[in-house]
Amino acid sequence: MLHIVNRVLIGLAGLVLLGVGGAALAAGLDLDVPSWWPWRGPGDVLVSEADRRRWRAEDWWWPVVIAVLAVVVLLAVWWLVAQLRRPRLAxxxxxxxxxxxxxxxxxxxxxxxxxxxxxxxxxxxxxxxxxxxxxxxxxxxxxxxxxxxxxxxxxxxxxxxxxxxxxxxxxxxxxxxxxxxxxxxxxxxxxx
Missing domain, CATH: 3.30.70.1350 (Cation efflux protein, cytoplasmic domain)
Known part of the structure; x- marks a missing residue:
């Protein structure tokens, strides 16, 4: 079971990194990108100042950010402990x-x-x-x-x-x- 979880997690992480990296590379090389593309050109930033400030005033924003980060940390610790555990007797x-x-x-x-x-x-x-x-x-x-x-x-x-x-x-x-x-x-x- 653990090897299936490992492969799925590594595959998903690879797809996310490949997608984000490809989008940033296309914008950085000033290629002709579609209108829905997140970045337009080499001078564009990943997260604009307006986007960074938009959610700060909302009451639910920081608890959600902290909860999501806590879940990510707990999943990472669980995955690390599962890797270190020996399933078989050597x-x-x-x-x-x-x-x-x-x-x-x-x-x-x-x-x-x-x-x-x-x-x-x-x-x-x-x-x-x-x-x-x-x-x-x-x-x-x-x-x-x-x-x-x-x-x-x-x-x-x-x-x-x-x-x-x-x-x-x-x-x-x-x-x-x-x-x-x-x-x-x-x-x-x-x-x-």
Missing amino acids: EVLVESGDGEGALLRGRALESVLAGEAEDLEGVARAKVVLRGRRNAPAARVRLLLEPHASPGEALDHLASEALARARDSAGLTALPAEVRLRAEKHRAKRVL
Whole structure:
């Protein structure tokens, strides 16, 4: 979701900057611009003195300006915090028996878990994301089930086989998982 928001925000900012920059460049180069164009020529200013003074006497002007700027600042802070937050677990601490432990890449464990989940009967595709702390990871699993699959059986097999093997091989005391199941779309079979 965050990458979609990033692309939309960057695209909108780019379009706004391109439009304003193009309008200012056309006026600065004294090109023949249409009558509705915001600037007419190289001597024109971006905001005239009359425009700057027009709204100052209105009672609603400054509260609206401050509210809009506050919303922009809050959105910018939210976007920055969302960028700095790590959505995935980079590494898992595996107990090696020597007291120090070893580090296992989170993506490696995710791909192994996804591969084992896809090998289960009735599972068409699987996606696994590890979250949490490196000494107490949690898995978020998404399974795409085949049309004939039983959701209960697929969930039981996932918990007793794939998740249990991952938990035991990493030496974890627990590996909680949030599993989301979705059925694969298929066409109805015709009976003649």
